[in-house]
Amino acid sequence: MSGAKYALRFMSGKYEGGEFPLLPNREVVIGRSSGIEMTLVEDMVSRNHARITTFDGEVAIEDLGSTNGTFVNGERIKRSSLRTGDRILVGTSIIKLVEVSGDTALAPMSPKPSRQGTSSRPMSGSIEEIPLPDLLQLLSTSRKTGVLSVMSPGAHGRIHLREGQIFYASINDDDMLAPDIAVFRMLRWEQGDFELQPAMDIHVPNEIERPTAHLLMEGVRQLDEYNHIKDRIPPMHETLAVPTPLAGLLRDLPPEQLDVFQLVLDFGSVRGVFENFDGTELEAANALMELLDREFVIVH
Numbered sequence: 315m316s317g318a319k320y321a322l323r324f325m326s327g328k329y330e331g332g333e334f335p336l337l338p339n340r341e342v343v344i345g346r347s348s349g350i351e352m353t354l355v356e357d358m359v360s361r362n363h364a365r366i367t368t369f370d371g372e373v374a375i376e377d378l379g380s381t382n383g384t385f386v387n388g389e390r391i392k393r394s395s396l397r398t399g400d401r402i403l404v405g406t407s408i409i410k411l412v413e414v415s416g417d418t419a420l421a422p423m424s425p426k427p428s429r430q431g432t433s434s435r436p437m438s439g440s441i442e443e444i445p446l447p448d449l450l451q452l453l454s455t456s457r458k459t460g461v462l463s464v465m466s467p468g469a470h471g472r473i474h475l476r477e478g479q480i481f482y483a484s485i486n487d488d489d490m491l492a493p494d495i496a497v498f499r500m501l502r503w504e505q506g507d508f509e510l511q512p513a514m515d516i517h518v519p520n521e522i523e524r525p526t527a528h529l530l531m532e533g534v535r536q537l538d539e540y541n542h543i544k545d546r547i548p549p550m551h552e553t554l555a556v557p558t559p560l561a562g563l564l565r566d567l568p569p570e571q572l573d574v575f576q577l578v579l580d581f582g583s584v585r586g587v588f589e590n591f592d593g594t595e596l597e598a599a600n601a602l603m604e605l606l607d608r609e610f611v612i613v614h
Contacts, residue, residue: 401444453510459476476513481518498596544599
């Protein structure tokens, strides 16, 4: 990292959009106290929370015994070296280490105004900058409680957390969609904004029981597999049809393919299949590709 110039870019929270330059061979203390190098005025930040050092070409961060902890890429740390792109969680601020040119003008690091006042500004940001899998890992390992509201083009998702554990999720307030399926679908979203809102007093009959770490591992596995095959899936706007005569016998189709076949009849589009399938998007994609390969369904 020798010779490079770095800054801390605030991706969420009351200082979102601000940047703090890191000069070589310096020590920066982060905390709530006045008179230190980086003052973050919020309740979840300790008076002397963490220290960042830039000696011998290494950028490193050390927790100073804070009450709520310091997290790097979702892991609580005592000390950790930092690389470009690493995400730090201090209080409700998600901070990214970025490389900057010598003549870059940094935005001032000052609280953003909010209707409730700067002290109560929620954790918020863009999922283009902080992908949902990374964000949920941060919220889980830091044991956050609240509702993660995610606004994506054409959809509104809510993920409910209790001390870091995801116990319920929904998309467009659809209670018929299984909550773990809702989480898996939201993990694929690449555009939109998020905000961690206060917890809601809700009673749901089907809470997610598996540990959040396992839920995210399965969701990321499905996301990786989906990304491998997504180029073979027709665009969402494409129209689907059933040819006549059929290429085979319906009784030879497994249940998931039969369900997708029915959705093609009912909705006639790729979007209709994905939005109304009861299982995961990966299962829908695999079933649809098989039907297309076997010519039970065609792109019309």
